[in-house]
Amino acid sequence: MNRRLVLKQLAMATAGAMLLPACGVDPKKVSIALNHLNITGDEEDLLADIADTIIPATNTPGAKTVGAHLFTLVMVDDCLSKEEQEKYLSGMRSFNDKTKELYGKSFTKASPEDRLQQLTSLEKDAEKLPEDLKTFYSRTRQFVVQGYTQSQHFLTDIKPYQLVPGPHFKGCIPVTEQNPA
């Protein structure tokens, strides 16, 4: 390998590192294109873990499998005001520290059972949480549930959506005739 090439590669690596968020050397990048937010791969993983805790994979796919964490990122990126986005990001970035402080172990490092316990406690204590953490968690929960229930999987396999239901509206039928869910 000649010296010139080594220098060039080194320069490119340095330039690349400068574009990364302030939190240091993190080669992992977010997996989807976003318009406004600067998100790392680790942060995406955190959202995926939260999504899978809110709606886990069982014998059917969970929120992460259907991409509800990515939908959450898209909605935060495009559909929240700038102020709320800032709160959301700050809440997200303090999430692991705060869960460690409250529950002894950061969310990321906790077991699946402990993660569920942590989120259950968070929801119970929602009023006591800092504003940014509250925003982060409530918005994440909202978009994860929306992303899951409006996913192709859910609207095909769980509650099939009919694009063309046909002219069969009935204004009054006995509840017993309802199709089982």
Add this chain to the structure above:
Amino acid sequence: MANLNIDSVKERTYDAIVIGSGISGGWSAKELTERGLKTLVLERGRDVKHNVDYPTTNMMPWEFKHRGQIPQEIQDANPVVSRCYAFREDAMHFFVKDNDHPYVQEKPFDWIRGYQVGGKSLLWARQTQRWSEFDFEGPKRDGFAVDWPIRYKDLAPWYSHVEKFAGISGNKDGIPELPDGEFLPPIELTCVEKHFKEQVAKYYQNRHVIMARCAHITEPQPIHLQQGRTQCQHRTLCQRGCPFGGYFSSNSSTLPWAARTGKMTLRPNSVVHSIIYDETKGKATGVQVIDALTKETVEYYAPIIFVNAAALNTNLILLNSKSNRFPNGLGNDNGLLGKYVAFHNYRARISAEYDGFMDSMTKGRRPTGGYIPRFRNVYKQETDFLRGYAAGFGAERYNEMDHDGLGTSLKDKLAQTKLGPWRVGSHMMGETIPKETNYVALDPTQKDEWGMPRLKISIDYDNNDEKMVADFFEQLTEMYTKAGFTNIQTFDSKQAPGLDIHEMGGVRMGRDPKTSLLNEWNQLHACKNVFVTDGACMTSTSTQNPSLTYMAFSARSVDYAVKNVKA
């Protein structure tokens, strides 16, 4: 060269010109071409062909990046149109964005527009209630605006004419204040709507709850199949454009029908600057058009001109049609052009729940709902405000999703939706009184990208409207209570005028050229070969959704024009 010029003028000469391709322009085009007139239809927006240009019509919910929601940046840039209920991710391409076509709001007015072939007929709520004698006699009886130059009997055959072709579903309810029409089978009321209907009939005289009449084909007739339309499939995705032609729009119905005669030339991207008036001939000879894309000016000529640009834009074109004879706008000898604009008051809503019929439910989706015809001040004046309101009414029961819990318990709940309570709702559609102080005018200095003056809008509610909102809440609360509804909640949105998308008037009809612009045939009193048959012609607003009446006016006026206006 001279010959070339003559040829060019000949090429740009038609038997009739229709300005606008929305719900009324489509009808003018159909009726003119059916009578053999070579007709030029001008549309300021782009072309939207039935089916071909409905990009979202077959998309599944998950294919929308934001699941229907409009991104924050677009909302921030377009505060007016963002307030419209139908401005969503699946239909946003059919709405005018605020910044593309700015106007001047002297008072807050949410002007919702659809600049494309078909106009707002793609987006409308498809409600088609006839006017009655009580509506046409209103201004005279109650002493406001001017007397309508026509009565119900003049329009009735034309209502029938347009209903048969458009396809209107409904019941024959036998209510004098909401005349029956040519109906296809109705869509059903729900258990609780029927219950309310019975209770209202029991406690009140002359109050009715009915299934709304709406422009959905519930049983296609040969005339609908000939249009290439078929039965409504209850997708309730109408605003995307309907691949079945299940609801009426210009795009699915009147325009392709007109095209098939071989007599129609449709020219999209044509901003009408003005109507050309010839002083020696004493009539209009054509229109001046600005090509929306090239910004070049072209003139087109015809002995008959129909102005169907949508209420406020029709005012704009006429106000901008200045000549020596008409320095203040075409036909505007009395200075009333642009004045006496009115709308429908849609501010008030009332919701409730009902805990009866818990063993019953509805099934499927429904593109319409119930309707309460106007019951206030119909037979005589009985309140301290003029006129009254109609109301939309619905009571439905949904499978509701419980979002509580976390983990597998949440996941199970989301999969096992359960039936919620019967949810009841009603919204007011109030008649507003046209006033000289509610007007539109040309802004003296500001122009748009095409050099057209911007429209200045100055329209507001008045005390009559406030009293009507209070009465709606009071009366509906009483009716709800008698029907046993609980958890009754009233809501006044305080929304600005305009969001009702029922703006009307400014070029009103009347008997006297001194106090009105149009005669009983929708002809300009002072320029008889120009006809206005869209919302601009309305002398008063009544309470009914107005589109059906514009359709009937268009068909009636074309019939008159073809028989009576000589080339």
